[in-house]
Amino acid sequence: MRMIVIALCVAVLTSASVEGHHSFSAEFDGSQIQTIKGTVKEFEWMNPHAYIILEVTDASGRTASWGVQTRNLSILKRQGWSQKTLQPGDIVTIELYHHRDPGKNVGFARYIQKADGTKYDVIPGGRGGIVAPNP
């Protein structure tokens, strides 16, 4: 019983910072495309969407954590992804749609490029080429 109570407390605490389940247009701004470059901290290979947590350093040397949403696993698998596609420490460039709140470091990925040049689409047919990351 004690373990159940502890587990419930942990569940409540860990879910407190998770936002709601929304539609794309309710959450992201399809006109705000941004490119970020950073170091992968976590790659969560799970349905309904795989997530990338990365640390991004800006021109002034300040670092910030970003959360980037991708797609579900069957779609990513057909796009060439696997659970080994990203590892902690990987340097990645990600083009994304930014969250509607400009103050949030949250985006929905369009495509991703690893340091070795390998590109992975997130949106099928969404290729547009990686551009230089924002300063």
Next chain:
Amino acid sequence: MQRRFVSIAGAALLIAATALAHIAAGQTPQGRGRGAASPPPAAASGPIPRTADGKPDMNGIFSASETRGGRQAISFQPWAKEKHDRFVARRLADNPTARCLSPGLINLTTVSFFPIQFVQTPGQMVILYEWDHFFRVIPTDGRKQTDDPDPLQSLGHSVGRWDGDTLVVDVVGFSDYTWIDNNAGVHSDALHVVERFTMIDRDTIEYRALLEDPKAWTKPWNVTATLKRRPPTDALMEYNCAENNKPDDFPPDDQLVR
């Protein structure tokens, strides 16, 4: 580490994203938005395979080609237009798929990124949808459509028949909460769909659906899509929209427009 993640249902996200991307680039999605012509005919890939009874053999895995296919604008009745406008004003946050509810018949069939599998027998066609494990069992044994479609279902009640190389499916008895498209395409329980799956070569099925709903719309309209056979190495996978979501990932009912 601050983690502010959002979740989203599959279709709404990609469709909106790709549409917006094209709109941002000054294009309609794939150059064929609403009201556009039917997709161009696909290149012949081989003769139509046949079953022992001479029908086109549609067994296999297919997915809509990258486009969403041709659509015509929905002409709503006033109450439906008002509901549609409210959904749009809320940036489509009420999309049933954002709560892992049924995407509806048309979205399931014309989506490009979740394949479907046809399992054909002499008396029935089964369609398996990767998107959230939906399925339809469509009798083709000569029976008539039911006059009592109870209970109402998100994919309705289907009865099929063969018309040459076309499988014609009549569908009635829809529950009214799904969206025909991901742009608040509301409908009522009077929705009636006549689907035509026409095999034109080994790897291509042309899909055309005639939709009418006299309660919600002022006139019938059509949806078309081209279904292409997936590579033989492909297989349906699981997509559980609700997997790993937490109870508070979903907006409460009082925040939804019903």
